[in-house]
Amino acid sequence: MAKELDEKIKFLQGRINKLEGKLLERKQTEGALRESESRLYTVLETIQEGITLSDETGHFYIYNSAMEKLTGYSREEANTCPDFIKVLYPDPQDQQRALQGIKELLERGTCREVEMRILTKDGQLKCILIWSSLALYKGRKIFLSAYRDITEHKEMEKRERLAQLGELVADMAHEVNNPLMIISGNAQISLMEEIQNENVKENLKIIFDECRKAKDIIQRLLKFSRPSRGELREIDINKSIEAVVGIVGHQFELSSIEIIRDYTKDLPIISVDEQQLAEVFMNLLNNSKEAMPKGGVITISTSLAGNFLKIDFKDTGCGMENEVMGRIFEPFFTTKEKGTGLGLSVCCGIIRAHNGELKFKSELHKGTIATILLPLRKDG
Amino acid sequence: MYKILVVDDEPQIVRVMQGFLIKMGFEVAEATGGEEAIELLRSDIKIDLMIVDLKMPKISGIEVLSEMNKLNRKQPTIILTGSIDTSKYLKELKDFGYTIKDILYKPVDLFALLDLVKNKLQIA
Structure with a gap:
């Protein structure tokens, strides 16, 4: 009887040990999971790019702080705003591109990076670059997207282009001003001669006057071709x-x-x-x-x-x-x-x-x- | 008779100014480019006034002015330019003692040039 009891206790002790082992294992797994989650959270909240995880209906599962900062909209606002895509991308061409991107994603799993313009909640127009890929989540196809603000970069590019254009116009003006001076100077010298024919005289005056007009136009053009420095x-x-x-x-x-x-x-x-x-x-x-x-x-x-x-x-x-x-x-x-x-x-x-x-x-x-x-x- | 040195890399511009100034009773020496100008400045030729283009290939107007300074030639000078943006030259021109009033912008009205020439030579 005592032997039987001993064996039962041993058996139960064994079960308890096993359960404790499992519990420990589970605790460890949970800890690891929490740690991994916290790591993921840190990544999502620290990264400079806006990151979203969304499905075809436009529902966002993830919408990180960088994305909130970029758009001015919170995840809740993004999820409850009807036609959020149209609000965020007011340019019909961009909306078209977004749809095209989704189509590409579903067909090929990835899509090329696209440049789009968004209208932020406070009415600013920002230029962004979006990368997306297809992910599987609970057996469903969802979209993982990263958004980078390239507004400043674009502005700089534009300023550089304008500066180059300005230089080009300045060079051209220099080239044109020489022949203009030759034409107007020759007209002036000719006008100093004794000219019998009044028509010829008139023609020379017109040549001189038009050269002066051309000079004015070039000067104005030069003035406006230089990029604004905000001064x-x-x-x-x-x-x-x-x-x-x-x-x-x-x-x-x-x-x-x-x-x-x-x-x-x-x-x-x-x-x-x-x-x-x-x-x-x-x-x-x-x-x-x-x-x-x-x-x-x-x-x-x-x-x-x-x-x-x-x-x-x-x-x-x-x-x-x-x-x-x-x-x-x-x-x-x-x-x-x-x-x-x-x-x-x-x-x-x-x-x-x-x-x-x-x-x-x-x-x-x-x-x-x-x-x-x-x-x-x-x-x- | 006053002698004016006309310097421009464009021969037709030199020709126009030369033709005009001669008609107005001046003697003219011509230089088609900076090298010729420096050669003339180094010679013992008498020059009462110089008209010089800023932007010339090889030797620029600024270099001509700098050489003139070295040679201790002190004749008054009128500066011609085809671009309205002289800001990049302005500092150097200031160092040589020139101001915006010494600059004429192409295409130059020849009578405006005459006014400035007379003003510099102090003739009525």
């Missing part, structure tokens, strides 16, 4: 507008567009980034031109409006419908066949950076007035 300079607004009109004027004339200048004289000098402002003027003038395919009139007026300098670009073009008016500052919104939809949103950004305002008034089939308000300097 503020004191300018006479009428002269700045005139410089842009000087570049496009002839082209507008050929399109039967008359430009009327209604400048107020002796306006206060203001501090602006003249090159950026020129970009705005150029954009507004081109928009007006495109609104008047059969020609028309653009009236540019400058005036004082309280503590602001006011510039109006008024055209006699097709005007805009209310629905279009409401969306003109949206990035990627365009009514033009080959438009990027960035023109006016960039203009708006430039004017805002000057603490000014850009607004539109439009009447269908009658025309549009674009108004820029720029603050005067506080000291006068």
Whole structure:
């Protein structure tokens, strides 16, 4: 009896030992698992790239802090926002690319890295590079994606390209100015001769005058081909507008567009980034031109409006419908066949950076007035 | 009679300025490029004023000015340039004692050139 009991105890002891062993094993596994999870968490939260794990429905299982920082949206917001893809990628072309990428992923397991533009929660436009691959999770196909912010890199590239362009234009100008001087100089010398034929005299005068015009155009071009360094300079607004009109004027004339200048004289000098402002003027003038395919009139007026300098670009073009008016500052919104939809949103950004305002008034089939308000300097 | 040295690597520009200045009653010495200019400056030829292009191949306008300084030639000088961005030369020009007022931008109105020549030579 005692022997039997002993054996049972031994048996139970053996079971207990086994169970304890298993428990220890399990504890060790759990510890390892926790450690691995914590390692993974550290990686996900430390990495500079945005990382997501999502399924076909667009649900995010992982949406790390870098991704929250990049987009401005939290994981919860990303998961509950209807049509989040469309909100994040407002450019229809990018949406198309995203769909194409998903298709590629499902077919081949990987897809090429794609460059896309996202609109962050606070309205910034960022350029990002996305890599994705297909992963298996609980027997389901899901997408692992990494997002890198390349906005600054892109900006730098753009500035470098502009600097190169500026140099090219400067070199070209130098090359062109020599022959121009030879032409105008010879015309001037010839005009000093006794010329009987009035027509010949007139022709020589025209040659000289046109050379001077060409010189003006080249100088203006040179001024604007240099990339903006974001420097503020004191300018006479009428002269700045005139410089842009000087570049496009002839082209507008050929399109039967008359430009009327209604400048107020002796306006206060203001501090602006003249090159950026020129970009705005150029954009507004081109928009007006495109609104008047059969020609028309653009009236540019400058005036004082309280503590602001006011510039109006008024055209006699097709005007805009209310629905279009409401969306003109949206990035990627365009009514033009080959438009990027960035023109006016960039203009708006430039004017805002000057603490000014850009607004539109439009009447269908009658025309549009674009108004820029720029603050005067506080000291006068 | 005042003698003006005209320096430009473009022969047609030299020809235009020479033709004009002679008509206006000046004597003209010509140099098609920096080397010729330096050769003339080193000779004992009398020069009352020099008109020199900045950007020339081989020997630039700045180098001509520097040589002129070394030779202790002190005649007034007018600087010509085809580019409006003279900022990269401006420091060197300042070191030689020139200012923006001594620079004419191509294409130059010949009568503006005449005004500056007269002003430098102090003739009415």
